[in-house]
Amino acid sequence: MLYTVGYNVSDEFGHETLEATDALAAAQEVKSRHPDASITYSRAANHGEQEAAGQK
Numbered sequence: 001m002l003y004t005v006g007y008n009v010s011d012e013f014g015h016e017t018l019e020a021t022d023a024l025a026a027a028q029e030v031k032s033r034h035p036d037a038s039i040t041y042s043r044a045a046n047h048g049e050q051e052a053a054g055q056k
Contacts, residue, residue, distance in 0.1 A: 002045035005030040007037040017045050
């Protein structure tokens with residue numbers, strides 16, 4: 001399932017949509033990519049985000 005994770009790094013906001021088993025695993029993956037980030041949210045991707053990521 002696709003999850004969207006929002007994060008903050010040095011006062012800059014970002015988000016990533018990725019495949020994961022659950023929201024916690026998605027957040028942990030993003031944290032491993034951006035160790036200095038503060039995770040602000042992790043949730044199931046909505047329909048528009050799934051299409052943007054190339055999946056339905």
